[in-house]
Amino acid sequence: MTQRQDLSRWAVLSIAAAIVTIALKTVAWWITGSVGLLSDAAESVVNLVAAVGAFIALRIAARPSDDDHNFGHSKSEYLSAVAEGAMIVAAAGFICYSAIERLINPQELDAVGIGLGISVIASGVNGLVAWKLMSVGRSQRSAALEADGKHLLTDVWTTAGVIVGVGLVAVTGWSRLDAVVAIAVAINIIVVGWRLVRDSTMGLMDTVIPDAERGVVDEVLDGFRTSGVDFHDVRTREAGHLRFVQMHMLVPGDWTVRRGHDLAEDVEETLRRAVEDLRCTIHIEPIDDPRSYESWRR
Incomplete structure (x- = not known):
């Protein structure tokens, strides 16, 4: 950091x-x-x-x-x-x-x-x-x-x-x-x-990031969405000048750990370029597992 x-x-x-x-x-x-x-x-x-x-x-x-x-x-x-x-x-x-x-x-x-x-x-x-x-x-x-x-x-x-x-x-x-x-x-x-x-x-109180910046985050994630890749449970907060975003990235269950990790790195790097002072955390899960869609808010 x-x-x-x-x-x-x-x-x-x-x-x-x-x-x-x-x-x-x-x-x-x-x-x-x-x-x-x-x-x-x-x-x-x-x-x-x-x-x-x-x-x-x-x-x-x-x-x-x-x-x-x-x-x-x-x-x-x-x-x-x-x-x-x-x-x-x-x-x-x-x-x-x-x-x-x-x-x-x-x-x-x-x-x-x-x-x-x-x-x-x-x-x-x-x-x-x-x-x-x-x-x-x-x-x-x-x-x-x-x-x-x-x-x-x-x-x-x-x-x-x-x-x-x-x-x-x-x-x-x-x-x-x-x-x-x-x-x-x-x-x-x-x-x-x-x-x-x-x-x-x-x-x-860890308020969410401004709507304009959240819109940029959503736009970046939409660019990575395919028939086998999706994002779930995206949540944000701001602390002073810093912005934080964390999410679940859903990928095919037969992917290797390296393949999922490489995609997560690409997503994080693109987000950091799009939103200044952004800190990103991504949790990778299999898209075909129902448990992957559970939300922290429930």
Whole structure:
């Protein structure tokens, strides 16, 4: 089994972006006194923690298989994504708490223009890094990087909402609008966090490979089917960037072991060329034996 490419350097980019944005948003909050900007800065702290978690998970995922982990360490990325989703929800709770307190005790905002300008710069940094992380995450099928990118993109939308809230306060003079927008932002964060937890948990549960890739597998197998060769009980799962498929290959009972083995090797090689990072296991059985058609699902 080939070793997973080490993608942790991209998590370092996320860590650097989080540090920069925390500094910028904290300054913006300190200047304006906006609870919306405070909540935005708090979410950036979560971004930093999540980025560190992604870095660790990616380093683990890059380790080769060993005696204790025969199928590699790729699922560590799902653990990072689940933790990130949970932290997003926790950050939303802090935002709600701060916003409700400000609803009860509204406060005038100061130096709104300067604060918003700083927030726009911070949002631009997050947006660029989010786009890069999601791009690399998709191309490398990295759950940790894609989750981190989505988290940062959520931060961009969060900042946009906060900017709208602070801007409305400046225009209308109604200070409670700042808190109202912060609560709306928190609700959006909770939704995103829940989706991250849900999708990553599905990965830990050995979900089948995507339909498009399963279609490629079926197309390859159809190319090997003849009057004497068939495939049965084909099942798949994915673990991080890896895809696994196992099946029964039914061949004439009078074939030699070598002939069946040679065909299985051809099938495996064709499948590996057709689907990236695919690991294939084939069990050879006689096509004329009724027991060969028994399914593990019964």
